[in-house]
Ligand SMILES: C[C@H](O)[C@H](O)[C@@H](O)C(=O)CO
């Protein structure tokens with residue numbers, strides 16, 4: 001049976017619940033996922049003096065074919081984008097600047113260093129997001145940046161963040177859609193601090209200085225990302241969840257929730273509805289922590305489904321800016337992007353195909369038996385047939401057919417590097 005025939009058969013099963021698949025597809029098409037460029041090169045970047053990865057994060061694996069030039073990275077992204085349904089964004093870090101072989105330090109970066117990315121984004125019809133890079137640098141060697149006791153070091157990173165927001169503004173202007181510029185810093189201590197307050201005061205002051213710089217908010221949107229612990233900051237992280245939640249609320253910034261940045265049984269899906277009551281928008285780094293913030297490739301597990309459901313059920317497809325953050329160097333990197341991004345989109349489609357209004361009503365009526373029964377039965381509805389049809393409608397391979405294309409690309413391109 002063809003994908004089309006299969007789809008026509010299963011469509012009726014959803015329609016009997018009043019679910020419009022056409023409507024679901026229309027909504028899904030309008031949601032851009034911000035695909036992080038750093039999966040393609042293990043967060044190495046293109047700085048003239050290449051630095052070892054620091055900041056308490058780690059990439060493991062040595063799968064051959066990693067991108068080592070901007071051209072290679074863009075070519076790999078193009079391959080992945082051709083296998084993912086919809087129009088999306090690409091998320092860059094400051095270390096992906098192109099400086100023509102000149103050593104330009106992070107406090108000297110300018111929009112022109114991202115001109116190639118912008119031209120490429122125009123060609124590919126994708127938006128761009130941005131991140132200052134406050135790690136993998138001699139001035140972050142002791143694990144402190146914006147909260148550093150040394151004012152000169154703080155000032156260096158403040159300048160870097162201001163310039164990053166200006167680069168985001170440039171992306172927004174050139175590409176006709178606002179960029180999200182997200183600040184994540186590694187600052188923290190390996191062992192128990194004797195003073196938790198002072199570093200947080202310093203971070204607050206640094207952020208105030210960064211956001212005092214005038215940047216057009218219609219072109220660049222700011223986010224701040226918290227963390228629980230990192231390698232070398234096990235006892236204390238300055239930019240904790242409570243810190244940034246307070247900061248973002250008071251200063252009208254977006255709170256960015258990364259799925260790997262909480263206690264092991266704490267989930268970001270449960271935070272979305274709470275935060276949306278107090279913020280117009282919020283941002284996500286969808287990742288998959290396995291025992292720690294390991295940044296495994298996102299799979300269609302319970303938490304990913306729940307994230308999709310929370311976004312859809314709260315009518316928040318245009319309020320939650322969905323970004324991805326995983327980096328696995330033990331598998332084909334183009335496949336990693338493809339698997340993780342397709343799964344993120346699948347989770348939204350899954351949520352759009354549930355009788356959400358009916359389920360809400362059952363809860364209000366206290367009918368928890370039927371609520372549970374339906375939620376479980378829908379897990380085995382023929383969702384796969386709808387997903388396959390969506391992929392074909394959007395001009396990308398259905399089912400596992402994309403894998404053949406990745407294998408061909410590996411043979412023709414990646415294995416030649
Ligand atoms: C490279 C990313 O910016 C980084 O992963 C950050 O977002 C993070 O999640 C750190 O744990």
Ligand SMILES: [Mn+2]
Nearest residue numbers: 225258285325
């Ligand atoms: Mn993150």
